[in-house]
Amino acid sequence: MKLLNVYTEGFKKxxxxxxxxxxxxxxxxxxxxIFSSSFNSIMTDNFSSRNMLYMLFxxxxxxxYSDFMNNYxxxxxxxxxxxxxxxxxxxxxxxxxxxxxxxxxEGSTIKSKTQNFFAGSSKFFFRFLRLGIYVLLIQLIIFGIxxxxxxxxxxxxxxxxxxxxxxxxxxxxxxxxxxFFIFLSIVSDYAKIILVKEDSKxxxxxxxxxxxxxxxxxxxxxxxxxxxxxxxxxLFILYFWLDSAIGMHSGxxxxxxxxxxxxxxxxxxxxxxxxxxxxxxFFNNHLxxxxxxxxxxxxxxxxxx
Amino acid sequence: MKTYRITFFLxxxxxxxxLKAQIIFPQxxxxxxxxxxxxxxxxxxxxxxxxxxxxHWKNYSQDEVKELQFHLYLNAFKNTNSTFIKESxxxxxxxxxxxxxEKSWGYIDILSMKRSGGENLTNKIKFIQPDDNNKDDQTVxxxxxxxxxRPNEEIQLEINFKSKLPRVFARTGFAGDYFLVGQWxxxxxxxxxxxxxxxxxxxxxxHQFHSNSEFYADFAVYDVNITLPSKYIVGAVGTLQSKTxxxxxxxxxxxxxxxxxxxxxxxxxxxxxxxxxxxxxxxKLMLQPEHFDQAERHIRALKSSLEYFDQNLGKYPYxxxxxxxxxxxxxxxxxMEYPTFITSGTLWKxxxxxxIPEIVTVHEFGHNYFMAMLATNxxxxxxxxxxxxxxxxxxxxxxxxxxxxxxxxICGYHAGDFEYTxxxxxxxxxxxxxxxxxxxxxxxxxxxxxxxxxxxxxMLKTLEGLVTLPTMNEIMKTYFERWKFKHPCVKDxxxxxxxxxxxxxxxxxxxxxxxxxxxxxxGSDVCDYKLASISNQEVNGPMGIxxxxxxxxxxKQIENGKSHYKSEVVVYRMGxxxxxxxxxxxxxxxxxxxxxxxxQARTAEFKYEGQSKVVWAKVDPENKIPLDVNLVxxxxxxxxxxxxxxxxxxxxxxxxxxxxxxxxxxx
Numbered sequence: 011m012k013l014l015n016v017y018t019e020g021f022k023k024x025x026x027x028x029x030x031x032x033x034x035x036x037x038x039x040x041x042x043x044i045f046s047s048s049f050n051s052i053m054t055d056n057f058s059s060r061n062m063l064y065m066l067f068x069x070x071x072x073x074x075y076s077d078f079m080n081n082y083x084x085x086x087x088x089x090x091x092x093x094x095x096x097x098x099x100x101x102x103x104x105x106x107x108x109x110x111x112x113x114x115x116e117g118s119t120i121k122s123k124t125q126n127f128f129a130g131s132s133k134f135f136f137r138f139l140r141l142g143i144y145v146l147l148i149q150l151i152i153f154g155i156x157x158x159x160x161x162x163x164x165x166x167x168x169x170x171x172x173x174x175x176x177x178x179x180x181x182x183x184x185x186x187x188x189x190f191f192i193f194l195s196i197v198s199d200y201a202k203i204i205l206v207k208e209d210s211k212x213x214x215x216x217x218x219x220x221x222x223x224x225x226x227x228x229x230x231x232x233x234x235x236x237x238x239x240x241x242x243x244x245l246f247i248l249y250f251w252l253d254s255a256i257g258m259h260s261g262x263x264x265x266x267x268x269x270x271x272x273x274x275x276x277x278x279x280x281x282x283x284x285x286x287x288x289x290x291x292f293f294n295n296h297l298x299x300x301x302x303x304x305x306x307x308x309x310x311x312x313x314x315x
Numbered sequence: 316m317k318t319y320r321i322t323f324f325l326x327x328x329x330x331x332x333x334l335k336a337q338i339i340f341p342q343x344x345x346x347x348x349x350x351x352x353x354x355x356x357x358x359x360x361x362x363x364x365x366x367x368x369x370x371h372w373k374n375y376s377q378d379e380v381k382e383l384q385f386h387l388y389l390n391a392f393k394n395t396n397s398t399f400i401k402e403s404x405x406x407x408x409x410x411x412x413x414x415x416x417e418k419s420w421g422y423i424d425i426l427s428m429k430r431s432g433g434e435n436l437t438n439k440i441k442f443i444q445p446d447d448n449n450k451d452d453q454t455v456x457x458x459x460x461x462x463x464x465r466p467n468e469e470i471q472l473e474i475n476f477k478s479k480l481p482r483v484f485a486r487t488g489f490a491g492d493y494f495l496v497g498q499w500x501x502x503x504x505x506x507x508x509x510x511x512x513x514x515x516x517x518x519x520x521x522h523q524f525h526s527n528s529e530f531y532a533d534f535a536v537y538d539v540n541i542t543l544p545s546k547y548i549v550g551a552v553g554t555l556q557s558k559t560x561x562x563x564x565x566x567x568x569x570x571x572x573x574x575x576x577x578x579x580x581x582x583x584x585x586x587x588x589x590x591x592x593x594x595x596x597x598x599k600l601m602l603q604p605e606h607f608d609q610a611e612r613h614i615r616a617l618k619s620s621l622e623y624f625d626q627n628l629g630k631y632p633y634x635x636x637x638x639x640x641x642x643x644x645x646x647x648x649x650x651m652e653y654p655t656f657i658t659s660g661t662l663w664k665x666x667x668x669x670x671i672p673e674i675v676t677v678h679e680f681g682h683n684y685f686m687a688m689l690a691t692n693x694x695x696x697x698x699x700x701x702x703x704x705x706x707x708x709x710x711x712x713x714x715x716x717x718x719x720x721x722x723x724x725i726c727g728y729h730a731g732d733f734e735y736t737x738x739x740x741x742x743x744x745x746x747x748x749x750x751x752x753x754x755x756x757x758x759x760x761x762x763x764x765x766x767x768x769x770x771x772x773x774m775l776k777t778l779e780g781l782v783t784l785p786t787m788n789e790i791m792k793t794y795f796e797r798w799k800f801k802h803p804c805v806k807d808x809x810x811x812x813x814x815x816x817x818x819x820x821x822x823x824x825x826x827x828x829x830x831x832x833x834x835x836x837x838g839s840d841v842c843d844y845k846l847a848s849i850s851n852q853e854v855n856g857p858m859g860i861x862x863x864x865x866x867x868x869x870x871k872q873i874e875n876g877k878s879h880y881k882s883e884v885v886v887y888r889m890g891x892x893x894x895x896x897x898x899x900x901x902x903x904x905x906x907x908x909x910x911x912x913x914x915q916a917r918t919a920e921f922k923y924e925g926q927s928k929v930v931w932a933k934v935d936p937e938n939k940i941p942l943d944v945n946l947v948x949x950x951x952x953x954x955x956x957x958x959x960x961x962x963x964x965x966x967x968x969x970x971x972x973x974x975x976x977x978x979x980x981x982x
Contacts, residue, residue, distance in 0.1 A: 038975060042968045050957075050964035058955035061931055062947050067959035072719070072730035076738045077946045093971050097978040104979035142982040149981075170491050172605050173643050173663035198982065254727050258962045271969040278976055 020288025109134025112206040241281040344574035345534035345800035357543040364478040376508035378517035379463040388498035391524040392421035392481035396451035402526035407485040421481025431471040454524040483647040490645035497579040512804040522694040527755040527763040529693035532576040551580035552656040575654035616673040620680040652682035668725035678708040702771020709733035739769030741944040780939025840891035845948040851928035882929040884921045899936040902927040
């Protein structure tokens with residue numbers, strides 16, 4: 011029931027920030043459209059008269075696709091590079107907006123929600139950037155340690171074991187990576203919440219406080235995150251099923267799939283904000299149960315010393 | 316009583332002789348140059364074979380043969396200075412050789428060699444390196460004979476040898492308790508004399524073991540006794556004659572194979588065996604336990620192959636076929652062929668839409684026709700086996716599993732076997748890197764797989780497109796029937812192509828088809844025809860003043876008011892390979908013209924005048940020339956459509972958004 015209340019309140023908060031979510035979605039869509047329309051333009055200018063390519067409209071054709079990539083694949087490769095680079099840029103973009111979202115949840119004297127949002131984004135950007143870099147580094151270190159351990163186990167097992175055993179080792183390896191990744195993501199989220207609530211610049215302290223909090227309440231913090239994370243996963247499966255069922259072989263089906271795709275993206279964004287909103291609500295509830303905030307308690311401990 | 320005892324004794328000898336060697340073919344299929352009687356014991360812990368070989372070799376040439384040459388293939392795995400390891404960099408098909416453990420190395424030692432009549436040849440064995448002068452390579456030996464082997468004379472040798480099997484990474488060896496034992500005994504080379512391949516005089520054709528090469532041997536009868544611990548399940552070339560359980564916990568498996576060029580075998584305690592039959596051919600499928608649920612996939616592929624080859628190439632004469640499924644740790648032995656005995660390969664829980672076991676089974680079985688029965692020289696003309704077999708593999712897979720999804724058909728993405736084979740050639744960074752006709756060890760800059768397998772298959776498919784499928788089938792059947800068990804070379808194949816094409820098509824392609832092979836087999840250039848432009852010029856007809864029979868006539872405009880066009884379609888020859896091409900021209904009113912061009916000049920212009928303009932045109936509309944490296948430029952339209960680009964732009968947008976959101980998950 012506790013989790014259900016948290017989800018409900020989180021949803022209300024997120025729903026209240028629908029305008030913000032839509033702004034973020036709009037910017038994401040705009041970036042995507044800029045590049046996809048360049049792609050469309052280049053392809054149309056150079057290849058619209060090559061009617062062999064029309065076969066790809068009806069269905070995937072390996073010969074046409076591979077001949078195109080053999081002879082003109084540099085065009086596609088350059089767009090793929092751009093995609094990756096912009097993905098990395100989007101990391102900074104999400105760092106920027108995270109502050110605005112949490113500040114929005116926090117509430118403010120600024121009447122305009124949008125102004126409040128951008129004010130929060132600017133204010134917390136560098137703190138959140140530091141937090142993001144620290145968390146990334148910790149992720150990499152933990153990833154490396156797990157990879158070292160499991161690759162040694164796998165290499166040893168591969169000399170004598172059959173595939174089922176090796177597959178099991180790989181699945182355990184992957185599961186441990188995912189468990190740690192999710193754990194650190196949760197720690198990162200609560201660290202953001204602490205930084206905003208305390209308006210603090212002490213990123214490492216916020217991380218440490220968040221780590222203790224997440225661990226202490228692991229039976230709630232972990233499922234809270236996981237349950238909502240299933241939403242995008244389910245959406246992916248649903249999308250692939252719709253893609254194979256509907257296809258994109260006429261103007262109508264292209265339009266329909268475009269709408270489905272954009273709904274998917276929007277819901278994915280909404281789910282991300284909902285998770286943050288629910289975590290914010292959960293943390294607030296925890297504070298309400300305590301007499302003093304985490305950092306204040308530490309200050310008191312220092313005074314006693 | 317004495318008579319009774321004599322009769323009994325003679326009967327016992329006769330009966331035991333029958334038990335010992337049950338004749339498979341009363342009428343030999345081949346000129347049996349050699350006979351091998353081998354007894355071998357496998358030490359499963361030390362991975363060592365102790366063997367005794369009685370070899371009969373008959374000199375069918377007109378020469379007095381003064382030396383013998385043998386292959387000792389296992390010495391390729393002896394150390395890092397062997398030609399094989401040097402050329403391969405210690406890997407084959409991306410499976411590496413574990414050099415850290417001493418047990419990984421392999422070798423073969425001849426302990427003694429004696430000629431019947433008493434001549435001890437042991438000290439006359441010397442290593443030779445006929446290909447690269449690498450003095451450390453010990454994969455070929457020469458033995459000088461005190462007394463030459465005269466024409467039509469047979470020599471008998473008794474050879475004691477010891478073979479240490481390597482950890483398997485290149486076809487043969489061990490992996491845990493699994494053994495795939497190939498190229499494990501001293502194998503005599505092929506003495507070629509005039510009439511065999513290119514030989515102008517008698518000489519040994521006995522190459523070193525190279526990274527890219529496979530094998531070449533004469534037809535023989537093999538009688539092999541294999542002794543190893545009883546818990547091992549054994550499969551081998553040929554037919555099982557008997558299995559005897561010995562008192563020391565071992566069993567002896569007696570196999571016999573006739574009219575074959577090699578003998579390999581396998582052993583593992585874990586095989587699960589499935590027996591089946593196709594007509595008179597007994598099928599033995601030896602699977603890993605974790606792959607047992609894929610038995611039906613292997614059987615179906617094998618039976619499809621047996622049926623297809625029987626109908627389209629020739630009869631499979633042997634009475635057995637064994638298919639071995641290696642474990643993951645023994646993957647170095649997958650996808651290999653021996654007469655009547657092949658190794659396949661699959662992965663645990665592999666989806667039906669990824670047809671790895673099917674393709675490998677079909678491919679390796681096909682080698683029974685090209686490697687085993689035609690028995691071409693895999694060192695010097697590997698394409699005659701690999702490429703010809705690859706061509707048939709694609710025909711079989713595309714027929715039984717669909718030409719657009721015979722390789723893979725999963726989650727909406729699909730590819731056919733021939734499509735993928737073609738991509739193996741046209742998708743090369745440099746398809747002009749080498750020629751098909753090249754000795755295997757001369758592919759020093761790479762490309763062995765692409766040219767030997769892929770380009771050869773595409774070459775044959777293009778030949779099929781030019782001469783039609785019925786003629787191609789006649790060519791292949793004639794080649795197989797005329798040359799099976801006789802070691803043909805490519806000039807023998809070309810002679811048959813010329814013979815059959817002229818018979819069926821007259822001089823349509825010229826005096827012969829040599830020009831085709833000069834371009835595609837012996838040359839390294841590429842084929843690329845491009846539909847360069849379509850132009851439609853609206854014309855008003857003649858205007859102005861014209862003299863006609865002394866009278867001046869004035870023309871002001873088109874009399875009937877209908878449009879009139881002068882159209883031109885231009886085709887370029889971008890590559891250096893010149894082939895007959897067809898060009899399909901499609902007009903606005905639905906009319907189509909199929910033009911035929913000899914493909915020689917750099918450009919061809921097709922001009923038309925009429926009331927309908929040309930809307931689109933396509934070079935090679937029926938895809939008869941898969942050698943063309945760029946099919947995208949084969950067609951052009953004057954009425955472009957944008958649907959396909961909008962579709963992929965929409966997909967690009969979606970995936971770009973997803974990539975960005977995924978990166979945002981890092982914070």
